Amino acid sequence: MxxxxxxxxxxxxxxxxxxxxxxxxxxxxxxxxxxxxxxxxxxxxxxxxxxxxxxxxxxxxxxxxxxxxxxxxxxxxxxxxxxxxxxxxxxxxxxxxxxxxxxxxxxxxxxPPSFHARFDARARTYRFFLYCGSRPCAHEMPYVWALGRWPDVRLLNRMASCLRGEIDCSAFTASGDQSKTRTRYLYGARFFPEGEKLVFEISANAFLWKMVRSILGTLIDLERRGAQAGEFSAILESRDRSRAGPTAPGTGLFLWDVRY
CATH class of the missing domain: 3.30.70.580 (Pseudouridine synthase I, catalytic domain, N-terminal subdomain)
Known part of the structure; x- marks a missing residue:
C-alpha cells in the first residue's frame, strides 16, 4: 500500500x-x-x-x-x-x-521505466514435447503428446527447414484469428531427441493463434503418411489452412523463453 x-x-x-x-x-x-x-x-x-x-x-x-x-x-x-x-x-x-x-x-x-513485456520482445521460443516411448508415466501425461512411436526425425527436420525468414503463416492459423497481419519473422524450427521424448522447438518474433500446434500437427501428419519434404513448403506457400493438417493438442506445449 x-x-x-x-x-x-x-x-x-x-x-x-x-x-x-x-x-x-x-x-x-x-x-x-x-x-x-x-x-x-x-x-x-x-x-x-x-x-x-x-x-x-x-x-x-x-x-x-x-x-x-x-x-x-x-x-x-x-x-x-x-x-x-x-x-x-x-x-x-x-x-x-x-x-x-x-x-x-x-x-x-x-x-527501465519504458520497458513493455509485449512490445519490446524480439523473439519468443516454444518447445513441444512428444513422448515416443510405448507408455508415459501418469504424471507426464499433461506435459507431452503421447505419440507412441519414433517418427522419421530427419524427414521432419527437412520439412521444418523452410520455417525461416519473413513468412505469411496464414496456412497455420486458426479461424477467428484477429491479427492485423499474418506475416511473422521465424528464426527457425527443429526437432531433437531428449531421452524418450522428441522436442520440437520453434522461434519467431510472434505467433498467430494456435500457429505452433497447427505447424506441428501438419508436420507429424505428413511424416506419418510418408510425404515428400516439399509438401510441407507447398502448404506453407498456399496460405490455405484447409490444406494443412490437424492441430496438435495443447498438452506438451511450453512457452520456453522470451528474448529482449
Missing part, C-alpha cells in the same frame, strides 16, 4: 520470469467481465497476488498469450509498483507466498 515514503517517488517497473502448469487454466489472459467465472487464468492469479501486496489493483503486462492447457517455463511480464521498500529480487518470494502452486515466479528484476 502506498505510504508517505513512496508518494513522491516514481513507480518502479518490475520484470518477471514466470513458469506455470497450464493444465487447470483457461490460458494466460484475463477474462472479460462476460466470461469471468468460467475458469482461472494465469494473469488473474498474479494480479490477485499483486493486489494483496499493494492494497490496490496492479495491472500485469504479459509478453503474449498462451491458450488453455498450454504451459510456460519462461513467460515474461512486467508491472509498475509504488512499493519502495522491497528490493526487486524480493518480489520472487513475496509473490510465490501468495500464489497457487501451479504458478511460480522464477525471477524478478527492475527494468
Amino acid at each position: 502506498k505510504g508517505p515514503e513512496t508518494e513522491s517517488l516514481p513507480l518502479r517497473n518490475i520484470k518477471l520470469k514466470i513458469s506455470y502448469d497450464g493444465s487447470r487454466f483457461l490460458g494466460w489472459q484475463r477474462q472479460s467481465e462476460q466470461a469471468a467465472g468460467k475458469g482461472r487464468t494465469v494473469q488473474e492469479e498474479i494480479e490477485k497476488a499483486l493486489e494483496k501486496m499493494h492494497g490496490h489493483p496492479v495491472p500485469l503486462i504479459g509478453s503474449g498469450r498462451t491458450d488453455s492447457g498450454v504451459h510456460a517455463a519462461g513467460q515474461a511480464a512486467n508491472f509498475h509498483t509504488d512499493i519502495a521498500r522491497i528490493p526487486p529480487e524480493r518480489f520472487v518470494p513475496a509473490l510465490n507466498s501468495l500464489l497457487p502452486l501451479d504458478v511460480r515466479i522464477m525471477d524478478s528484476c527492475e527494468a
Whole structure:
C-alpha cells in the first residue's frame, strides 16, 4: 500500500520470469467481465497476488498469450509498483507466498521505466514435447503428446527447414484469428531427441493463434503418411489452412523463453 515514503517517488517497473502448469487454466489472459467465472487464468492469479501486496489493483503486462492447457517455463511480464521498500529480487518470494502452486515466479528484476513485456520482445521460443516411448508415466501425461512411436526425425527436420525468414503463416492459423497481419519473422524450427521424448522447438518474433500446434500437427501428419519434404513448403506457400493438417493438442506445449 502506498505510504508517505513512496508518494513522491516514481513507480518502479518490475520484470518477471514466470513458469506455470497450464493444465487447470483457461490460458494466460484475463477474462472479460462476460466470461469471468468460467475458469482461472494465469494473469488473474498474479494480479490477485499483486493486489494483496499493494492494497490496490496492479495491472500485469504479459509478453503474449498462451491458450488453455498450454504451459510456460519462461513467460515474461512486467508491472509498475509504488512499493519502495522491497528490493526487486524480493518480489520472487513475496509473490510465490501468495500464489497457487501451479504458478511460480522464477525471477524478478527492475527494468527501465519504458520497458513493455509485449512490445519490446524480439523473439519468443516454444518447445513441444512428444513422448515416443510405448507408455508415459501418469504424471507426464499433461506435459507431452503421447505419440507412441519414433517418427522419421530427419524427414521432419527437412520439412521444418523452410520455417525461416519473413513468412505469411496464414496456412497455420486458426479461424477467428484477429491479427492485423499474418506475416511473422521465424528464426527457425527443429526437432531433437531428449531421452524418450522428441522436442520440437520453434522461434519467431510472434505467433498467430494456435500457429505452433497447427505447424506441428501438419508436420507429424505428413511424416506419418510418408510425404515428400516439399509438401510441407507447398502448404506453407498456399496460405490455405484447409490444406494443412490437424492441430496438435495443447498438452506438451511450453512457452520456453522470451528474448529482449
